[in-house]
Amino acid sequence: MIKFEHVGLRYGIGPEVLSDISFTLEQGSFHFLCGPSGAGKSSLMTLLYLGRKASRGQIHMMGKDTGRLKRNDLAELRQKIGVVFQDFRLLPHLSAFDNAALPLRISGVSERKIKSHVEELLDWVGLGDCMKRLPATLSGGQQQRIAIARAVIANPRLLLADEPTGNLDDEIGMKLMGLFEQLNKMGTTILIATHSTQILDRLPHRRLILNQGRLDIFDPLAPNTSPPKMPEFLHA
Amino acid sequence: MPRSPIHHHIFSIAHRKNGYDIPLHTRLGTEFLVLLIALMTYLLLLSASGSIGLGHMANKWVSGLENAMTIEIPAKQTSPQEASGLVRKLEKIKNVNSARVLTSSDMQDMLSPWLGNDSSVLADLPLPTLISLELVERTPETTQAIQNLVNATAPDAIVDSHEAWLVDLLKLTNGLRLTALIVFGLILFVTSFVIAGAVRSRMAMHQRELELLHTMGATDKYISLQFIRYIFSQTLKGLAFGILAGFITFIGFALFTNQSSGTLPELEMGQTDWIILLSIPFLLLVIGTFTARQTVYSVLNEMP
Ligand SMILES: Nc1ncnc2c1ncn2[C@@H]1O[C@H](COP(=O)(O)OP(=O)(O)OP(=O)(O)O)[C@@H](O)[C@H]1O
Ligand SMILES: [Mg+2]
Numbered sequence: 001m002i003k004f005e006h007v008g009l010r011y012g013i014g015p016e017v018l019s020d021i022s023f024t025l026e027q028g029s030f031h032f033l034c035g036p037s038g039a040g041k042s043s044l045m046t047l048l049y050l051g052r053k054a055s056r057g058q059i060h061m062m063g064k065d066t067g068r069l070k071r072n073d074l075a076e077l078r079q080k081i082g083v084v085f086q087d088f089r090l091l092p093h094l095s096a097f098d099n100a101a102l103p104l105r106i107s108g109v110s111e112r113k114i115k116s117h118v119e120e121l122l123d124w125v126g127l128g129d130c131m132k133r134l135p136a137t138l139s140g141g142q143q144q145r146i147a148i149a150r151a152v153i154a155n156p157r158l159l160l161a162d163e164p165t166g167n168l169d170d171e172i173g174m175k176l177m178g179l180f181e182q183l184n185k186m187g188t189t190i191l192i193a194t195h196s197t198q199i200l201d202r203l204p205h206r207r208l209i210l211n212q213g214r215l216d217i218f219d220p221l222a223p224n225t226s227p228p229k230m231p232e233f234l235h236a
Numbered sequence: 237m238p239r240s241p242i243h244h245h246i247f248s249i250a251h252r253k254n255g256y257d258i259p260l261h262t263r264l265g266t267e268f269l270v271l272l273i274a275l276m277t278y279l280l281l282l283s284a285s286g287s288i289g290l291g292h293m294a295n296k297w298v299s300g301l302e303n304a305m306t307i308e309i310p311a312k313q314t315s316p317q318e319a320s321g322l323v324r325k326l327e328k329i330k331n332v333n334s335a336r337v338l339t340s341s342d343m344q345d346m347l348s349p350w351l352g353n354d355s356s357v358l359a360d361l362p363l364p365t366l367i368s369l370e371l372v373e374r375t376p377e378t379t380q381a382i383q384n385l386v387n388a389t390a391p392d393a394i395v396d397s398h399e400a401w402l403v404d405l406l407k408l409t410n411g412l413r414l415t416a417l418i419v420f421g422l423i424l425f426v427t428s429f430v431i432a433g434a435v436r437s438r439m440a441m442h443q444r445e446l447e448l449l450h451t452m453g454a455t456d457k458y459i460s461l462q463f464i465r466y467i468f469s470q471t472l473k474g475l476a477f478g479i480l481a482g483f484i485t486f487i488g489f490a491l492f493t494n495q496s497s498g499t500l501p502e503l504e505m506g507q508t509d510w511i512i513l514l515s516i517p518f519l520l521l522v523i524g525t526f527t528a529r530q531t532v533y534s535v536l537n538e539m540p
Pocket of ligand 2: 041042043086162
């Protein structure tokens with residue numbers, strides 16, 4: 001599904017934020033991405049949603065070498081990726097409904113289908129009565145749920161979520177985790193960046209651990225493995 | 237956080253306006269486009285109809301002069317009999333439609349603006365004999381034959397074929413029409429330039445929205461269509477104002493020429509003239525949308 005080979009990323013002429021990252025995510029897998037603040041989690045996400053080109057190395061995605069794709073093929077690939085941004089990135093002039101509907105509109109779904117799908121999903125995440133409101137009039141948690149609804153509405157093949165439960169209380173946070181699990185069971189590959197020890201403790205998925213631009217993989221279910229030099233914050 | 241009912245009301249009516257994901261319907265300083273397009277439409281209409289009118293005017297003058305010739309025999313050199321003998325000979329030349337000696341009342345008509353209607357003045361003046369020729373077609377052979385005949389019968393006579401006049405007139409009108417064409421081109425160029433600038437500034441204002449749409453997989457086409465729609469609607473509005481202003485000007489011009497004495501040729505619009513004028517709005521729409529599309533594509537091309 002995703003294969004990184006010796007990938008490095010630097011912003012402008014700065015130092016490498018990610019250096020020599022190699023890993024593979026199988027189709028239909030579920031991973032957490034952890035690491036201290038500033039480790040480069042969001043940067044890695046940016047590479048995964050094709051928001052930037054890697055400074056070096058190769059990224060293969062859904063069977064394609066992303067460095068060689070044409071603009072329209074890249075756009076098509078991006079349509080199969082759902083992203084929950086750490087800072088939400090809702091469009092401030094669009095209602096909750098229209099924000100969540102964006103990916104469907106981009107892929108040319110009929111307005112009739114859009115209406116039924118979006119209303120159903122917003123109902124499900126508990127925003128059924130805020131559909132016509134602008135993001136600025138909603139709480140952080142409500143905005144985050146719109147961002148999540150927008151990420152999953154088009155039934156993506158790959159779902160990337162950067163701290164998707166940061167502003168949510170435990171109950172709704174776990175409910176949304178349940179949504180991700182369900183999507184995963186239907187075949188969506190999932191990668192979630194999170195700090196939440198509560199989520200990490202409850203869900204025994206494999207973890208990609210970023211530290212100072214390098215990556216380790218830790219499988220909590222594999223026998224006889226102790227976390228590799230676990231960063232303290234995980235059990236603080 | 238508790239919110240007042242009014243606050244709730246204002247913000248709860250949000251909906252996606254005119255199908256824009258990017259808030260292009262908001263007023264952010266690119267409304268001058270409407271004004272600009274209106275002005276450009278108006279100028280284009282003026283320069284086009286000016287050029288058309290000039291063409292008609294030149295045609296009229298030229299067709300008056302083109303097939304006419306005058307032979308001027310100095311005063312007291314010929315008797316009326318000799319003159320009418322010349323006329324008879326002239327009429328036999330190929331391509332000569334008619335020839336006649338201008339009578340003293342013809343002369344009086346021509347000179348009355350300067351001399352008044354007092355015929356006694358005219359009688360005292362040493363007026364030349366004038367023969368007016370009307371040709372079927374002006375060919376070098378005809379001109380030559382006329383010249384030869386005149387040389388043989390009245391060596392002092394002058395044949396005025398109005399050629400110098402015609403050449404000057406054509407030079408002048410062609411020059412003016414070329415100027416109008418250049419002005420036309422300049423206006424279109426400036427319009428496209430300004431539209432490109434407006435699109436670029438709107439794109440810079442909505443950088444975040446553009447990036448988001450882009451990362452969600454919106455194609456360049458999807459994004460450019462929104463800008464094309466925006467430019468299209470602004471252009472339409474501008475066209476409406478420009479055409480209205482042009483219409484008012486034409487009406488004013490028509491009223492003015494109706495009152496005047498008839499020296500100004502009235503604007504007679506032929507079919508092609510209408511086609512030229514009607515193509516101006518289409519030209520602006522095409523140029524506007526094409527410029528918008530190209531600009532959006534070139535800006536988006538800088539995104540990964
Ligand atoms: N647009 C940018 N331009 C320059 N440097 C950047 C940019 N974005 C991130 N960085 C740098 O890259 C490094 C990694 O940042 P990143 O946001 O990826 O970390 P993170 O793991 O997501 O942190 P957090 O847990 O706080 O979200 C940081 O040193 C940051 O300063
Ligand atoms: Mg981050």
